[in-house]
Amino acid sequence: MKKSFCFLPVFMLLGFFSCNDDASPVKDQEIVLGNPVETNPPNTNYKPAFAGQTRIGSVKTTTKIKVEEIANNIGRPWGIISMPNGNLLVTDKMGFMQIFSENGQKISKVEGFPTVDSGGQGGLLDVALDPEFATNRMIFWTFSEPFGNGNLTSVAKGRLANDEKSIENPTVIYRAEPSYNGSLHYGGRLVFDENQNLFVSTGERSDLTTRPQAQALNSALGKIVRITKNGHPVAGNPFESTSNARPEIYSYGHRNVQGLAFHPVTKQLWETEFGARGGDEVNYIQTGKNYGWPVITYGLEYSGEKIGDGITQKDGMEQPAYYWDPSISPSGIDFYTGNAIPEWQNNLFIGALSGQHIIRLVIKDNKIVGEERLLAEKGERFRDVLASHNNQSLYAITDSGKIYKISRE
Numbered sequence: 001m002k003k004s005f006c007f008l009p010v011f012m013l014l015g016f017f018s019c020n021d022d023a024s025p026v027k028d029q030e031i032v033l034g035n036p037v038e039t040n041p042p043n044t045n046y047k048p049a050f051a052g053q054t055r056i057g058s059v060k061t062t063t064k065i066k067v068e069e070i071a072n073n074i075g076r077p078w079g080i081i082s083m084p085n086g087n088l089l090v091t092d093k094m095g096f097m098q099i100f101s102e103n104g105q106k107i108s109k110v111e112g113f114p115t116v117d118s119g120g121q122g123g124l125l126d127v128a129l130d131p132e133f134a135t136n137r138m139i140f141w142t143f144s145e146p147f148g149n150g151n152l153t154s155v156a157k158g159r160l161a162n163d164e165k166s167i168e169n170p171t172v173i174y175r176a177e178p179s180y181n182g183s184l185h186y187g188g189r190l191v192f193d194e195n196q197n198l199f200v201s202t203g204e205r206s207d208l209t210t211r212p213q214a215q216a217l218n219s220a221l222g223k224i225v226r227i228t229k230n231g232h233p234v235a236g237n238p239f240e241s242t243s244n245a246r247p248e249i250y251s252y253g254h255r256n257v258q259g260l261a262f263h264p265v266t267k268q269l270w271e272t273e274f275g276a277r278g279g280d281e282v283n284y285i286q287t288g289k290n291y292g293w294p295v296i297t298y299g300l301e302y303s304g305e306k307i308g309d310g311i312t313q314k315d316g317m318e319q320p321a322y323y324w325d326p327s328i329s330p331s332g333i334d335f336y337t338g339n340a341i342p343e344w345q346n347n348l349f350i351g352a353l354s355g356q357h358i359i360r361l362v363i364k365d366n367k368i369v370g371e372e373r374l375l376a377e378k379g380e381r382f383r384d385v386l387a388s389h390n391n392q393s394l395y396a397i398t399d400s401g402k403i404y405k406i407s408r409e
C-alpha cells in the first residue's frame, strides 16, 4: 500500500518498518526493546537454537488506539474474514455462519451447512472466500466431519445464496484421512494463495496413537496440505512423486496448526501451532519441510514428562521462528497491512487463547524482533484476528462470543 505519511515514534527509530516508499529504503536502525513480555518461568531448561527465538524484547504501540466491543453473545465464533463490501463473515463452531456489518450489526445467519461434529475442539472451523467470490459467490470452509467410526477435518465449498441466509449445493472437496474417534487437534485453518490454491492445516488428533502420523507421509494428520478448488493435490506439490506419500502434503511434522497467513511483502506462508506444555510455535512454511513434531519440541507432556527423547533440534527438521514457554495457545493470525497505525504495518497479530491477549510480533528477515501483548486487560480467549477489509482496523473474536474492533483513535 502506498503510504502518504511517515510517523516515527520518538523513542524508537524503526528503520526496517519501511516507513517510506520501497523505492527509497532507509538503512536499518536499531530497535529499542523493553523487557520481554513473558515474566513467568518456563516449564523446561531447554535453550533456544538462536538468540531471539523466544522471549524477545517488548515493543509498545505508540499510536493512540481505540478498542471497541462491537458485538457480544454471538455464539461460539471460530473464524472471521472480510467480505468484499467490508462486512464480516464469522463462522460458528456449532455449524453455521453469521454476517455482521463493519460496526458489528448482525445482518444474517447463514445455514444449510453439512453436519459438523462439534464435540471438544470440533465444529465448523474456518472460512475463505473464493478469489472470484465477487462473480461466483463461492465460499470454502473447514469442519470436523463425522466419518467412519469417528471424524476428520474436511474442506467443503458452496455458493452463498443471494439473500445470504443459506449455502447452496454444499460439497465436500477434501478429507484429511484417516478418520479417528477423538475430539481434539483438528487444525482447520485455510487460506488461498495468489494462484487460487488452498492451503489447509490439519492436526495430529492429540492421542499418542495418532501423534506419530505427523511424521508419516502416508497420513494427512499433522500436515499443511495444498489443494485446488476441487480438492485435488496441486501439481508440483513436494511429495507427488514419492511412493506411499500423499500428494496433497505441502509440509509436515505439525501438531495442531490453527493460524495461517501470507506475509504481505515476502508472500511467505506463516503459521502458528500449539505445543503441549510449552512449545507453542510460529513457523514460516517452506515446501516439503519437516517441522519436527513430535521428534523435536520446546514443550513437555501435560504430565511434565519429556516428549520423546526430550530434544529440541535435529538435522532435517526446521526450527520454529519463535516459540513460547509457558504456553499462550496461539490461534488465528493475520498480518496488518494498513497505515492507520504505522508501527503495525506488516506485523503479525495472533489471537492467544490461554494467554488471553492478542500478540503483536514484529518480523524482520523471517526473525521475530519484538513482541507486544494487546487487550490483556479484557481477560478473553482470543480465537481469531482479522486485518480489516480496508487494511485500517484489526478485528478479533473471542470464545465468549464477542467481536472487538481496534482502530486508530
Ligand SMILES: [Ca+2]
Pocket: 253, 281, 291, 292, 293, 296, 318, 319, 320
Ligand atoms: Ca515444530
